Amino acid sequence: MEPLHFGQHFGKSNRNSSFAFPTLPLAIALCYVAVMNAKDLITVDPEILGGTPVFKGTRVPVKTLFDYLEDNYSLDEFLECFPSVTREMACRILERSESALLEPAAA
Numbered sequence: 001m002e003p004l005h006f007g008q009h010f011g012k013s014n015r016n017s018s019f020a021f022p023t024l025p026l027a028i029a030l031c032y033v034a035v036m037n038a039k040d041l042i043t044v045d046p047e048i049l050g051g052t053p054v055f056k057g058t059r060v061p062v063k064t065l066f067d068y069l070e071d072n073y074s075l076d077e078f079l080e081c082f083p084s085v086t087r088e089m090a091c092r093i094l095e096r097s098e099s100a101l102l103e104p105a106a107a
Helices: 026-035 062-070 075-081 087-102
Strands: 003-006 021-025
Touching: 062 075, 062 087, 075 087
Parallel strands: none
Antiparallel strands: 003 021
16 A cells, blocks of 8 residues: 655654655555544634634644644654644644545535
8 A cells, every 4th residue: 555655754853854744554544534533633712822723632723733844843843842732633633634635625
């Protein structure tokens, strides 16, 4: 099976590298993403940062993860700056985002 990956693996600090997803067999990744529930990952509450989507159980905006990766920081660097976000949470958000982006458009 074809692995899912773009650029280097998470955790390698290389500010010149492209955005990366962990390598997973396609079938496993698709099954895993299909059963994920956004409510398990993200909280949107008007009492928390005015309703900005945050990682569940934290006050860290989900957008911050994408901002860090866009600025060529590694996942490890993001996690070091935001210790309330677990590696699993960040990876699940990225996997879900990848799935949503690669999903065929509804006709």
